[in-house]
Amino acid sequence: MTKTTKTSRISTASPVAVRDQSPAVEERIYQDIYDAIMEHRLPPRTKLTEQVLCQIYDTARHTVRKVLSRLATEGLVDLEANRGAFIASPSHAEVKDMFELRNIIEYAVLDKVGREASTRQIAGLRRMVEEERQSYLTGDRPRWIRLSAQFHLALADLTGNTLLVDTLRKLVSRTTLMIAKTEAPGHNACSFDEHDTVLAALESGDITLAQQHMAHHLHLCEDRVRPDDTDHFDLRSVLGKG
Numbered sequence: 001m002t003k004t005t006k007t008s009r010i011s012t013a014s015p016v017a018v019r020d021q022s023p024a025v026e027e028r029i030y031q032d033i034y035d036a037i038m039e040h041r042l043p044p045r046t047k048l049t050e051q052v053l054c055q056i057y058d059t060a061r062h063t064v065r066k067v068l069s070r071l072a073t074e075g076l077v078d079l080e081a082n083r084g085a086f087i088a089s090p091s092h093a094e095v096k097d098m099f100e101l102r103n104i105i106e107y108a109v110l111d112k113v114g115r116e117a118s119t120r121q122i123a124g125l126r127r128m129v130e131e132e133r134q135s136y137l138t139g140d141r142p143r144w145i146r147l148s149a150q151f152h153l154a155l156a157d158l159t160g161n162t163l164l165v166d167t168l169r170k171l172v173s174r175t176t177l178m179i180a181k182t183e184a185p186g187h188n189a190c191s192f193d194e195h196d197t198v199l200a201a202l203e204s205g206d207i208t209l210a211q212q213h214m215a216h217h218l219h220l221c222e223d224r225v226r227p228d229d230t231d232h233f234d235l236r237s238v239l240g241k242g
């Protein structure tokens with residue numbers, strides 16, 4: 001990573017047209033792109049042109065690069081030498097491998113969490129699934145998609161193994177982005193009803209049943225992956241700065 005010069009802009013900052021390079025801007029760009037990817041407003045293989053993003057957000061190139069680098073770490077963006085950044089587009093074979101790996105990891109996660117998690121921790125997961133349901137019912141699609149991915153990571157987080165969480169984060173992001181965008185009820189990217197069955201089994205202390213529900217859920221998620229998405233798109237209009 002290139003070293004950037006940070007200058008203090010506290011209190012003495014003048015209101016002159018200085019480009020805002022604060023972490024808040026970085027976070028906003030990240031969230032905008034993350035949501036657009038997960039909602040398939042920006043389909044896989046879309047080129048994320050640095051210059052255009054700088055113009056859209058009126059920010060410096062290094063800020064955009066930091067965001068792209070973060071998205072790449074999470075598996076949502078592929079950085080290609082001399083070609084730039086593209087929304088990740090895993091092949092069918094990779095998607096299959098990723099779900100296989102998720103099955104192995106999430107099976108082990110449930111085993112450990114089922115044996116070690118406290119009632120309070122499980123209650124936290126219950127609240128998360130309820131929030132997920134509410135976001136869906138109120139039509140807050142970006143929040144719903146974020147929470148549905150977060151459920152898997154929150155479960156993994158209870159193992160206390162950060163390497164496991166980081167590995168799973170990339171797999172969850174990368175597989176979720178490949179799941180077809182569809183508004184039809186019952187064909188959701190990651191259904192809270194399915195999360196609910198996993199959680200209910202955990203709450204009743206039945207680890208084997210929780211593992212079976214998770215395997216079934218991941219199988220359904222894999223079935224929802226659509227190979228290609230050729231929607232028309234435009235960076236400026238998608239990121240709301242038309």
Ligand SMILES: [Zn+2]
Nearest residue numbers: 148190191195
């Ligand atoms: Zn899920």
